[in-house]
Amino acid sequence: MALIVQKFGGTSVANTERIFNVADIVTKTAQAGNQVVVVVSAQGDTTDDFIEKAAEITDNPPAREMDVLLSAGEQISMALLAMAINKLGFHATSLTGWQAGIKTDLNYGSSRIRTVRPERIQSLLDRNRIVIVAGFQGINSHDSITTLGRGGSDTTAVAIAAALHADLCQIYTDVDGVYTADPRVVPGAKKLDEITYDEMLELATLGAQVLHNRSVEMAKKYNIDLEVVSSLTRNPGTKVKEVTSVEKMIISGVACDKDVARIAVMGLPDEPGKAFRLFSLLAKNKINIDIILQSIGRNNTKDISFTVSRGQLDETVRLLEENKDKLHCDSITYESKIAKVSIVGAGMASNSGVAAKMFEALSNAQINIRMISTSEIKISVLIDEEDAQRAVRAVHDKFFD
Amino acid sequence: MALIVQKFGGTSVANTERIFNVADIVTKTAQAGNQVVVVVSAQGDTTDDFIEKAAEITDNPPAREMDVLLSAGEQISMALLAMAINKLGFHATSLTGWQAGIKTDLNYGSSRIRTVRPERIQSLLDRNRIVIVAGFQGINSHDSITTLGRGGSDTTAVAIAAALHADLCQIYTDVDGVYTADPRVVPGAKKLDEITYDEMLELATLGAQVLHNRSVEMAKKYNIDLEVVSSLTRNPGTKVKEVTSVEKMIISGVACDKDVARIAVMGLPDEPGKAFRLFSLLAKNKINIDIILQSIGRNNTKDISFTVSRGQLDETVRLLEENKDKLHCDSITYESKIAKVSIVGAGMASNSGVAAKMFEALSNAQINIRMISTSEIKISVLIDEEDAQRAVRAVHDKFFD
Numbered sequence: 001m002a003l004i005v006q007k008f009g010g011t012s013v014a015n016t017e018r019i020f021n022v023a024d025i026v027t028k029t030a031q032a033g034n035q036v037v038v039v040v041s042a043q044g045d046t047t048d049d050f051i052e053k054a055a056e057i058t059d060n061p062p063a064r065e066m067d068v069l070l071s072a073g074e075q076i077s078m079a080l081l082a083m084a085i086n087k088l089g090f091h092a093t094s095l096t097g098w099q100a101g102i103k104t105d106l107n108y109g110s111s112r113i114r115t116v117r118p119e120r121i122q123s124l125l126d127r128n129r130i131v132i133v134a135g136f137q138g139i140n141s142h143d144s145i146t147t148l149g150r151g152g153s154d155t156t157a158v159a160i161a162a163a164l165h166a167d168l169c170q171i172y173t174d175v176d177g178v179y180t181a182d183p184r185v186v187p188g189a190k191k192l193d194e195i196t197y198d199e200m201l202e203l204a205t206l207g208a209q210v211l212h213n214r215s216v217e218m219a220k221k222y223n224i225d226l227e228v229v230s231s232l233t234r235n236p237g238t239k240v241k242e243v244t245s246v247e248k249m250i251i252s253g254v255a256c257d258k259d260v261a262r263i264a265v266m267g268l269p270d271e272p273g274k275a276f277r278l279f280s281l282l283a284k285n286k287i288n289i290d291i292i293l294q295s296i297g298r299n300n301t302k303d304i305s306f307t308v309s310r311g312q313l314d315e316t317v318r319l320l321e322e323n324k325d326k327l328h329c330d331s332i333t334y335e336s337k338i339a340k341v342s343i344v345g346a347g348m349a350s351n352s353g354v355a356a357k358m359f360e361a362l363s364n365a366q367i368n369i370r371m372i373s374t375s376e377i378k379i380s381v382l383i384d385e386e387d388a389q390r391a392v393r394a395v396h397d398k399f400f401d
Numbered sequence: 402m403a404l405i406v407q408k409f410g411g412t413s414v415a416n417t418e419r420i421f422n423v424a425d426i427v428t429k430t431a432q433a434g435n436q437v438v439v440v441v442s443a444q445g446d447t448t449d450d451f452i453e454k455a456a457e458i459t460d461n462p463p464a465r466e467m468d469v470l471l472s473a474g475e476q477i478s479m480a481l482l483a484m485a486i487n488k489l490g491f492h493a494t495s496l497t498g499w500q501a502g503i504k505t506d507l508n509y510g511s512s513r514i515r516t517v518r519p520e521r522i523q524s525l526l527d528r529n530r531i532v533i534v535a536g537f538q539g540i541n542s543h544d545s546i547t548t549l550g551r552g553g554s555d556t557t558a559v560a561i562a563a564a565l566h567a568d569l570c571q572i573y574t575d576v577d578g579v580y581t582a583d584p585r586v587v588p589g590a591k592k593l594d595e596i597t598y599d600e601m602l603e604l605a606t607l608g609a610q611v612l613h614n615r616s617v618e619m620a621k622k623y624n625i626d627l628e629v630v631s632s633l634t635r636n637p638g639t640k641v642k643e644v645t646s647v648e649k650m651i652i653s654g655v656a657c658d659k660d661v662a663r664i665a666v667m668g669l670p671d672e673p674g675k676a677f678r679l680f681s682l683l684a685k686n687k688i689n690i691d692i693i694l695q696s697i698g699r700n701n702t703k704d705i706s707f708t709v710s711r712g713q714l715d716e717t718v719r720l721l722e723e724n725k726d727k728l729h730c731d732s733i734t735y736e737s738k739i740a741k742v743s744i745v746g747a748g749m750a751s752n753s754g755v756a757a758k759m760f761e762a763l764s765n766a767q768i769n770i771r772m773i774s775t776s777e778i779k780i781s782v783l784i785d786e787e788d789a790q791r792a793v794r795a796v797h798d799k800f801f802d
Contacts, residue, residue, distance in 0.1 A: 016457040050477070056417040057481055058488040065487070068495050069480035072473040076451070079470035080458055086466070087459040094469050099544060120544075143500060143521070 151212020
């Protein structure tokens with residue numbers, strides 16, 4: 001008998017038919033002799049409807065009350081799913097975040113789980129119940145309801161799996177696993193049977209959008225076997241674990257991120273502390289920096305380029321212009337029509353020539369590289385946005401054909 | 402500075418405009434120097450929508466999960482109201498039933514409040530917060546969510562007022578008080594400035610439907626000043642208290658209940674225990690009896706007549722027919738086209754001739770009385786349904802013109 005945590009997103013419980021599909025998956029897992037804990041998101045458009053209701057009242061709702069409102073969404077879906085499971089002849093009990101012992105920090109809107117007290121879930125499992133837990137929500141030390149922000153239900157599932165020492169945490173989505181590239185862009189993209197936590201983290205950061213980063217980080221920390229699987233096809237999905245057992249591929253995927261803008265600060269004095277002053281200014285204003293590149297300029301100056309998300313471009317440029325004198329730089333330039341293409345793979349570290357192979361593929365496709373950034377298991381290049389799809393296909397074909 | 406509990410029903414918070422109307426009432430009360438606790442129901446049709454969602458899944462939802470689902474309704478409305486009050490520049494904090502310390506018994510669907518632990522509400526009031534509490538819901542000793550059944554939000558408001566020793570509990574509805582008769586039937590009906598708990602209880606039982614009985618019972622027990630007031634007109638409403646200060650009117654109202662059916666069990670042996678056997682059979686089957694009348698029949702027999710709600714008529718007749726032999730009765734007759742007209746008034750006890758005055762009014766209107774039942778502060782008569790409106794008007798005119 002195994003203990004399995006299964007997480008279902010909002011589209012998986014969007015209507016009565018889909019709720020019964022989920023109930024079928026859950027009860028079949030239980031019937032096979034497993035203990036099952038289900039983590040469920042709010043139904044389809046519920047969250048958007050709530051946000052709209054709040055927007056009718058105020059542009060600036062108090063974060064605490066927004067969490068009270070949003071958390072009602074999972075309370076609705078978990079009750080309906082419990083009813084469906086009971087209808088199929090199994091005993092299910094639903095628990096809100098606080099009932100399931102999910103304690104968070106004090107932030108509203110994007111709270112982080114501090115601890116999970118799994119006693120109540122465990123005692124229900126011991127009495128042969130299927131336990132349904134509201135994803136995305138918890139309670140803080142003031143006994144006020146909090147929500148976990150984007151991807152929160154994935155994090156709830158992994159945190160519960162960790163607290164219960166579950167054998168497996170399955171994340172059901174509308175895709176049937178993690179692919180070597182976006183299948184909509186690269187027709188030859190292959191589904192991966194397995195991937196390491198680190199590879200999954202790099203891919204999540206790079207915009208693969210299958211699992212939320214925080215959930216993968218937590219799974220890695222507590223060594224929880226994750227599986228990404230489709231609630232519609234029910235085919236075997238992709239397993240995410242510490243070490244993959246299959247023969248290691250050099251790279252596990254090609255990702256593309258178009259939410260990128262590049263800013264260059266030109267002609268900074270080549271003196272100690274200048275870069276620090278620049279990035280501490282940005283950090284203070286909560287601008288998230290991705291790739292950084294420093295090059296030597298003329299006349300004892302240096303140029304620093306970096307990337308930010310497009311939503312933060314205007315604010316960043318405004319900030320820099322306002323502080324131009326303090327920074328002692330000559331000029332500030334920026335461009336937004338660029339994209340970041342990356343390859344990720346744990347096998348990269350022990351295989352030389354991976355970067356060269358990627359650059360060769362881009363060169364053959366006549367694609368100009370604007371910036372390069374590398375880590376232990378990742379190589380990213382910045383290119384023109386219009387070349388993005390061609391670049392992903394060229395790199396993918398080079399490694400996987 | 403007074404502490405005031407204000408309760409608003411579902412129609413009062415049905416949309417954004419109405420929510421701001423409520424926020425305006427609440428903040429004006431606070432601005433006048435009062436501490437305010439608001440108890441709020443689910444928005445307009447929310448509860449019906451939830452019941453429909455559940456019905457799509459199963460005819461027989463587990464009561465526990467139904468309460469989880471329904472209680473999300475007040476969580477939505479309380480968050481929206483808190484946002485509106487904050488928008489108006491006041492600090493409001495919303496609390497679910499369990500957060501507000503409302504502990505109930507173990508029943509789902511029609512739970513009763515056991516205790517209210519008001520510490521959290523009190524501490525928020527001490528910090529100058531307007532506190533919004535979800536009506537209709539609480540938590541049982543298993544830490545599971547319960548709902549209080551019909552009229553539950555009124556009961557929540559009174560229970561909180563009792564626990565906080567509030568100075569006043571205002572029940573905002575879409576009528577502007579308690580009338581001497583239904584204004585739709587009797588054009589000359591007058592709004593009462595004051596009414597006693599006992600009178601209100603009799604009127605509620607008799608179908609006036611302004612306040613739920615349980616809330617009035619609780620207000621009487623803890624001596625809470627209640628006020629029924631309209632959230633739309635905002636005129637002074639009707640105060641419900643232990644002793645009314647105005648010169649006592651002989652009667653405070655005329656009520657009519659058409660949800661009545663009469664059953665007669667004829668020819669029971671005139672021996673001890675026969676009536677007990679009849680009514681214990683009905684009690685065992687959860688048939689609620691209202692008026693009972695026993696008369697002497699022929700040949701050492703007696704006839705017992707009583708009334709039930711029309712919804713229970715068929716079941717009651719079936720039960721009696723099945724047990725006819727055990728009851729040793731001759732025959733069972735029934736009729737459903739009847740109505741009960743009642744006058745209620747705490748002044749009745751000290752004023753003789755009230756019953757005679759009522760019967761005179763009915764006699765002058767040529768209305769035949771089928772049964773009579775009296776209590777300390779109430780006189781009810783059973784008449785033909787078709788005479789009901791004429792009877793209410795005739796009696797009302799006799800006492801109030």
